[in-house]
Amino acid sequence: MARDILTTHEKALQVNLDPRKYGTFAEIGAGQEVARWFFRVGAAAGTIAKSMSAYDMTFSDAIYGPCQRYVSQERLEQMLHHEFDLLVERLNEKRGAETTFFTFSDTVRARGFKGGDECHGWLGIRYQLSPRSAPNELILHVRMLDKENLQQQEALGILGVNMVYGAFQYSRGPYALVESLLDGLSSERIEIDMLKVKGPDFAGLDNRLLSLHLVKLGLSQAAIFGPDGHALQPSEILYKKAIILERGNFRPITKVNLDMLEKAHNQFSSDPVNKDKKVIEIVEITMNNLLNQGQVDPNDFLERVDILAGLGKTVMISNYAEFYKLSAFLNRYTKEMIGIVLGIPLLRELFNEEYYAELSGGTLEAFGRLFRNLLRLYVYPGVGRSGEIVGIENIVLPETVRDLYRHLLNNGYMEEVRTDRIPDMLFSSHEVARKIREGDVTWEDHVTPQVAAMIKENAYFGWRLPGAAPQFSEGILGANGIPMVPEGTKNCP
DSSP states (O other): OOOOOOOHHHHHHHHHTOTTEEEEEEEESSOSHHHHHHHHTSOGGGTEEEEEOOOSHHHHHHHHOOOSOSSSHHHHHHHHHHHHHHHHHHHHHHHTTTOEEEEEEEEEEOOOSSOOSOOEEEEEEEEOSSTTOOOEEEEEEEEEOOSSHHHHHHHHHHHHHHHHHHHHHSTTSHHHHHHHTTTTOOTTTEEEEEEEEESGGGTTOOHHHHHHHHHHHTSOSEEEEOTTSOEEOHHHHHTTOEEEEEEOOOTTOOHHHHHHHHHHHHHHHHSGGGTTOOEEEEEEEEHHHHEETTEEOHHHHHHHHHHHHHTTOEEEEESOOSHHHHHHHHHTTOOSOEEEEEEHHHHHHHTOGGGGTTSTTHHHHHHHHHTSSSEEEEEEOEEOTTSOEEOTTTOOOOHHHHHHHHHHHHTTSEEEOOOSOTGGGGOOHHHHHHHHHHTOGGGGGGSOHHHHHHHHHHTGGGOOOTTOOOOOOOOOBOGGGOBOOOTTOOOOO
């Protein structure tokens, strides 16, 4: 969606000068930086019905009700609903016929006097696009990356103005809404690691596409979805958990993929370090694995994720092509053990020195970062060109990395996944997908019955009835050509 990029001052003033927009601001933490912008630019009397903060926990609970954590999605939603309902209750009769009401709220932990705590927050806006209509919601979780409190406050104020302006200006072009959130900022100051929208004006939009767009743009480095398809905030699912993660293509997920994760999970859980620990299981797809001729196909993305969700899997999409960056991301949230599941081809790629030319310490620095904490690679065996089984003991690597490899192997940084599925190893996801496209019915031998049923029921990956002509789907296009796939619905062949 083509758009003019306005300054923060211009955005706030444009909202203030629109007589149809009227609302309240309720902010906790980092000052009232968002409301301050609307007061600063002038004409705020036409926009702001009330601006308030409730920093004291007793006062906050008295207004919004109790909650376990004050910087949380729960508290944000309590604030949004309470303030919006109060606004409508008091002003609907007087001006509801010509006004679109809104409430902006945030609850934030900015850098304190002593420092040390993670600087993050929840921001949201509940708003109408037409008078007396049902409200929409836009909710974000952000990490504030500036080192100084005043800089964090400034960034928060700019982001809040972008949200208020974008909610009204771009709700019918949601990709543009996502892109506008960091106008006047950069991903070096603010990272948005969870975003969701809901409401009547977003009825046809799958939130996973917006999260994918966040990662694609680099506004976030990773997005996580639960089996129900809802976006998850990373710290809420990963915090203090032991993590077992398999990265792959999963187009489609095969018997081998599932066997890799199941067997590795069992070995990981049986490690004495993980005794009585809560283990979270994740399947990860990197942006590189989603690209097709340099582009991301939204339908292809949803097909993969829908199947994984149907199997009860938690899915992560990330920009972490390098393993050491993935390790750093996971270690941000937990100090428990981390296991990464991979096959022999990916293990060979891991030891390709070309990937580490950007690091001053090269390959040694990369592996030092990768294994900085409790991390182990669980390596699934493969089949060599002559039909021999290739595992961690007989893999052939370039001579320049063999000593490093042997050091890691001897010190327990790698463990072979024990399996009896040798025949299935001959068929990768790429080969299964090719068989599906070509109408070779033997593709079903390489996936579970449940996966096969989902592929055929929804015509995923180009599947068609034997003898049927190929059909092509361009997806359901919303405003400005944006793919709009209703949550819980099936793609048409």
